[in-house]
């Protein structure tokens with residue numbers, strides 16, 4: 851599974867790394883950065899944290915998919 855942030859959409863709200871700090875972290879300007887860009891499908895804990903980032907991002911900049 852891959853986690854991505856579309857930096858063109860990111861507005862530096864900080865909600866991804868506030869609510870899911872195991873997968874996301876703040877960049878130099880407060881933008882979200884992905885700490886764990888890839889994880890196994892079996893890793894439910896990371897999957898839940900990544901999905902939290904998707905749900906909490908008000909800009910729709912976070913995605914999790916399997917390609």
Ligand code: SF4
Nearest residue numbers: 861863864866882907
């Ligand atoms: S929550 Fe969304 S807009 Fe805010 S820092 Fe994270 S990716 Fe960027």
